[in-house]
Amino acid sequence: MYDFIFQFLGVSPQALFGQLLIGLINGAFYALLSLGLAVIFGMLNVINFTHGAQYMMGAFGAWMLLHYLGIPYWGALILVPVIIGAFGILLERLLLSRLYHLDHLYGLLLTFGLALILEGLFRKQYGSSGLPYNNPLPGGIHLGFMFLPWYRGWVVLISIVVCLATWFMIEKTKLGSYLRAATENPTLVRAFGINVPRMMTLTYGFGVGLAALAGVLAAPIYSVNPIMGSNLIIVVFAVVVIGGMGSIMGSIVTGFGLGVIEGLTKVFYPEASNTVIFIIMAIVLLIRPAGLFGTPR
Amino acid sequence: MAETAPLLDARDLNAWYGESHVLHGMTFSVRKGEVVTLLGRNGVGKTTTMRAVMGIVQKRTGSVRFGGTETIGLPSNLIARLGIGYCPEERGIFSSLNVTENLLLPPAVKAGGMSLDEVHKLFPQLKERARSQGTKLSGGEQQMLAIARILRTGAELLLLDEPTEGLAPVIVQQIGAVIRDLKKRGLTVLLVEQNLHFAATVADRHYVVEHGTVVDEFENKDLAANRERLEAHLGV
Ligand SMILES: Nc1ncnc2c1ncn2[C@@H]1O[C@H](COP(=O)(O)OP(=O)(O)OP(=O)(O)O)[C@@H](O)[C@H]1O
Ligand SMILES: [Mg+2]
Numbered sequence: 251m252y253d254f255i256f257q258f259l260g261v262s263p264q265a266l267f268g269q270l271l272i273g274l275i276n277g278a279f280y281a282l283l284s285l286g287l288a289v290i291f292g293m294l295n296v297i298n299f300t301h302g303a304q305y306m307m308g309a310f311g312a313w314m315l316l317h318y319l320g321i322p323y324w325g326a327l328i329l330v331p332v333i334i335g336a337f338g339i340l341l342e343r344l345l346l347s348r349l350y351h352l353d354h355l356y357g358l359l360l361t362f363g364l365a366l367i368l369e370g371l372f373r374k375q376y377g378s379s380g381l382p383y384n385n386p387l388p389g390g391i392h393l394g395f396m397f398l399p400w401y402r403g404w405v406v407l408i409s410i411v412v413c414l415a416t417w418f419m420i421e422k423t424k425l426g427s428y429l430r431a432a433t434e435n436p437t438l439v440r441a442f443g444i445n446v447p448r449m450m451t452l453t454y455g456f457g458v459g460l461a462a463l464a465g466v467l468a469a470p471i472y473s474v475n476p477i478m479g480s481n482l483i484i485v486v487f488a489v490v491v492i493g494g495m496g497s498i499m500g501s502i503v504t505g506f507g508l509g510v511i512e513g514l515t516k517v518f519y520p521e522a523s524n525t526v527i528f529i530i531m532a533i534v535l536l537i538r539p540a541g542l543f544g545t546p547r
Numbered sequence: 548m549a550e551t552a553p554l555l556d557a558r559d560l561n562a563w564y565g566e567s568h569v570l571h572g573m574t575f576s577v578r579k580g581e582v583v584t585l586l587g588r589n590g591v592g593k594t595t596t597m598r599a600v601m602g603i604v605q606k607r608t609g610s611v612r613f614g615g616t617e618t619i620g621l622p623s624n625l626i627a628r629l630g631i632g633y634c635p636e637e638r639g640i641f642s643s644l645n646v647t648e649n650l651l652l653p654p655a656v657k658a659g660g661m662s663l664d665e666v667h668k669l670f671p672q673l674k675e676r677a678r679s680q681g682t683k684l685s686g687g688e689q690q691m692l693a694i695a696r697i698l699r700t701g702a703e704l705l706l707l708d709e710p711t712e713g714l715a716p717v718i719v720q721q722i723g724a725v726i727r728d729l730k731k732r733g734l735t736v737l738l739v740e741q742n743l744h745f746a747a748t749v750a751d752r753h754y755v756v757e758h759g760t761v762v763d764e765f766e767n768k769d770l771a772a773n774r775e776r777l778e779a780h781l782g783v
Contacts, residue, residue: 424651427644427648427651427652428652430641430643430644431641431643431644431652433643434641434642434643435639435641437603437623438633438635438639439652440622440623440624440627441601441602441603441623441624441626441627441633442624442627442633442652442653442654442697442700443624443625443627443628443653443654443656443700444624444654445624446624
């Protein structure tokens with residue numbers, strides 16, 4: 251029966267599940283990155299164009315901890331998001347926070363410029379050929395229909411866990427209710443005695459930390475490269491547009507969903523695999539400009 | 548002398564929205580335990596006065612003392628922490644929060660606030676609708692929620708901006724009963740009202756505002772005697 255279906259589709263199960271897994275992996279990165287963008291945009295109203303560079307810094311952070319300090323992957327997984335998140339906090343305090351009273355466009359321009367500067371600095375220091383980072387979980391398991399490398403399974407698992415934990419924190423906890431309320435009406439939340447500017451700073455740090463975490467996860471899969479972020483972030487922005495700016499569950503579901511769709515396109519119509527997300531973006535923009543999960547505002 | 552020092556004392560309060568100068572030297576005060584109203588026609592600056600006291604208006608000058616502390620230079624989160632609870636004219640119920648989350652949102656700023664049970668006793672409707680989305684409530688229920696959530700915080704002074712606006716008479720009566728009950732508990736209220744009849748049933752004193760400044764002041768008991776003057780001010 252299975253054989254018949256695959257024959258009918260004209261693909262081998264290995265190819266199909268292999269691409270599905272790659273799609274899930276890509277989806278994991280889309281989800282983590284678009285989630286961070288969504289959280290930051292919701293709270294700060296800033297489209298964080300530095301997100302890709304911060305993801306890249308996460309990967310470099312893992313590499314640097316290993317090479318300069320001998321700290322292995324598992325240490326980097328915790329330390330790097332904290333360090334890069336702290337860097338984000340500094341950025342917000344010193345630069346971004348000065349632009350809140352201006353049009354969104356200024357925040358976008360600032361973060362875009364910062365991304366170029368950061369990428370340039372890393373390129374100058376480390377070149378653009380890419381640095382290798384060893385797989386901390388070599389090997390894998392034969393599942394019958396496909397081979398699952400341990401590390402790829404780990405990436406999918408940890409990103410699902412982190413995404414769901416973030417969703418739970420925002421939608422179901424007291425702290426999250428402050429965040430949701432301040433996203434809607436920061437002035438009133440502040441007038442209730444809550445230090446909204448500090449919440450904005452911490453939120454930015456958290457979103458940047460998520461990007462750095464994605465960078466650490468990516469280091470053993472993709473080569474650690476100064477432009478790894480700018481390649482990825484274009485697709486992530488398309489994901490965010492499709493899911494709807496500011497929706498938490500929306501960015502998670504859309505991230506994983508589009509990764510899988512992209513993977514399937516590679517199997518059935520490889521010519522379109524690089525453009526399918528942008529085609530979907532165009533269609534969504536025409537039919538639901540606020541995105542699949544977004545509410546117009 | 549210390550006993551008669553007002554809890555809230557605003558002097559020569561000026562406020563601007565960008566270039567537009569809206570408050571031109573408001574001077575008024577509220578003593579502890581009093582219910583005081585700001586009366587006045589549409590657009591005279593009553594809401595702006597509340598916002599200026601709360602520290603929400605960006606540009607403001609003059610003096611606003613609360614419990615002796617000068618607040619004119621403080622950000623709104625610190626002003627709230629001194630013990631002021633704000634119920635805005637547009638009610639400000641959060642659509643991404645359910646009723647209970649809305650109710651629990653403002654943090655306690657002083658000891659002695661009501662417990663959730665006490666709040667529910669005062670507003671039984673809010674208990675029944677606990678898990679509904681905040682903005683799915685009726686206008687009256689949203690108004691009660693907006694008042695209820697600042698009762699938990701222990702704030703000594705409540706700023707209520709037109710709590711009866713657009714509500715059915717039964718709801719207006721319930722809100723009136725609540726305000727009298729709050730007064731009995733020793734709370735202090737600064738109330739903006741267009742509904743003179745309602746204001747007279749809850750307040751101790753009234754200020755009349757015109758063009759961003761106080762133009763007249765009455766004790767509630769002298770209201771009847773000054774009816775004509777007041778109606779001239781309000782244009783009713
Ligand atoms: N955000 C704003 N930007 C600019 N001008 C404003 C703003 N809000 C209010 N105003 C103006 O300030 C003046 C005072 O407004 P305010 O809302 O304080 O009046 P009000 O007495 O509360 O009126 P109402 O009885 O209609 O609520 C009005 O002329 C209004 O048009
Ligand atoms: Mg008003």
